[in-house]
Amino acid sequence: MESIYFDHAATTAMHPEAIRAYAEAAEAGPGNPSSLHARGREARERVTAGRDVFAERLNVSASELVFTGSGTESDNTALFGAAYAQRKKGKNGIVTTAVEHHAVLNACRKLEADGFELTVLPVDSDGIVSMEDAKAAIGENTAVVSVMAGNNETGTLQPYADIGQWARTYKAVMHVDAVQAFGYVDFDLNQLPIDLLTLSAHKINGPQGVGLLYARKGTPFQPLLYGGSQERSRRAGTENVAGIAAFAKAAEIAIAERQARREHTESIREAFIRRLETSLGSDGFAVNGHPVRRLPHILNVSFPGVSSESMLMNLDLAGIAASGGSACNSGSLKPSHVLSAMNLSSEKVSSAVRFSFGLGNTREEADKTAKMTATISARLRNS
Numbered sequence: 001m002e003s004i005y006f007d008h009a010a011t012t013a014m015h016p017e018a019i020r021a022y023a024e025a026a027e028a029g030p031g032n033p034s035s036l037h038a039r040g041r042e043a044r045e046r047v048t049a050g051r052d053v054f055a056e057r058l059n060v061s062a063s064e065l066v067f068t069g070s071g072t073e074s075d076n077t078a079l080f081g082a083a084y085a086q087r088k089k090g091k092n093g094i095v096t097t098a099v100e101h102h103a104v105l106n107a108c109r110k111l112e113a114d115g116f117e118l119t120v121l122p123v124d125s126d127g128i129v130s131m132e133d134a135k136a137a138i139g140e141n142t143a144v145v146s147v148m149a150g151n152n153e154t155g156t157l158q159p160y161a162d163i164g165q166w167a168r169t170y171k172a173v174m175h176v177d178a179v180q181a182f183g184y185v186d187f188d189l190n191q192l193p194i195d196l197l198t199l200s201a202h203k204i205n206g207p208q209g210v211g212l213l214y215a216r217k218g219t220p221f222q223p224l225l226y227g228g229s230q231e232r233s234r235r236a237g238t239e240n241v242a243g244i245a246a247f248a249k250a251a252e253i254a255i256a257e258r259q260a261r262r263e264h265t266e267s268i269r270e271a272f273i274r275r276l277e278t279s280l281g282s283d284g285f286a287v288n289g290h291p292v293r294r295l296p297h298i299l300n301v302s303f304p305g306v307s308s309e310s311m312l313m314n315l316d317l318a319g320i321a322a323s324g325g326s327a328c329n330s331g332s333l334k335p336s337h338v339l340s341a342m343n344l345s346s347e348k349v350s351s352a353v354r355f356s357f358g359l360g361n362t363r364e365e366a367d368k369t370a371k372m373t374a375t376i377s378a379r380l381r382n383s
């Protein structure tokens with residue numbers, strides 16, 4: 001059976017050139033970047049080359065970049081690292097949004113349990129935080145502000161630059177989770193008021209299990225992991241040399257092809273919506289998230305009267321991979337915290353499906369999937 005993969009927000013296939021970079025590093029034989037001998041130096045050179053790619057593309061100094069084991073680790077390192085360092089200066093407040101990934105939200109909740117004062121900003125029905133709310137929440141006591149760039153369930157973009165500017169006036173550390181936005185949005189960190197930025201390799205056609213944390217020079221910070229002095233003592237543990245080489249290659253390609261990828265995924269998304277309109281009529285489905293301020297590769301749709309689980313099961317039987325929310329929630333019946341925070345009706349929340357597009361997808365696949373989705377929707381509604 002032909003299969004269609006529309007779950008790129010969960011994870012992506014590795015780019016052939018990233019696989020080549022991974023294989024080249026793995027086949028080079030053993031080499032610990034901390035070893036002083038030639039093998040070690042060779043491994044260290046690979047890590048340095050990877051770091052230089054990010055330094056150039058993000059317009060930062062290589063010394064400000066820390067490789068980690070995942071986006072989740074980068075988020076946790078950013079939040080715990082900055083919060084505890086700021087507490088030493090008497091700052092105790094954490095500000096985040098209700099639509100963050102659980103890697104941020106649950107880290108913030110742990111900080112709250114550890115005595116920090118947590119403010120979770122609400123969002124409007126499009127999933128966007130208001131500047132007024134952010135301004136009211138951020139003050140002298142604020143240690144860390146964490147606002148994602150683009151949402152993993154709806155694609156909605158937050159005003160992270162404006163919030164970062166405001167955070168700066170209060171010397172609060174500004175963290176941005178850019179896991180979904182990177183590769184679609186430009187991050188010139190020399191210009192943006194961002195102190196900490198999270199990236200993850202497997203969302204941009206790199207390998208799973210590699211992340212990056214940008215930590216602006218001078219940002220209050222303490223490590224999450226203690227051990228060796230890798231990554232300038234900011235993240236102990238032997239570096240994932242092959243993974244880093246592949247991540248850097250994937251990033252290089254994603255950035256070089258950013259505009260083309262935006263147009264490609266946007267055209268797939270449009271084709272999908274057009275087909276749903278002709279097959280179901282505009283009353284038969286509802287697109288969730290902001291219509292314009294959004295990432296091009298994520299489409300969140302509710303099908304009134306059809307549960308997400310039934311739709312996903314039927315799509316899976318038809319060979320189509322989509323998702324009911326963030327990957328860590330799929331498989332569980334818990335309603336999406338993102339859509340709930342947007343105050344959507346329970347019917348919309350319980351019938352939402354996320355389709356996310358990427359390399360290799362075509363408009364024909366979108367057309368076919370939308371038709372299949374419409375057929376399933378009509379069948380399930382009538383039964």
Ligand SMILES: Cc1ncc(COP(=O)(O)O)c(C=O)c1O
Pocket residue numbers: 009010070071072073075101103148150151152177179180200201202209210211326327
């Ligand atoms: C916005 C966002 N942040 C963080 C993560 C976690 O990244 P990783 O899977 O590399 O731990 C994800 C993954 O779904 C994500 O979408």
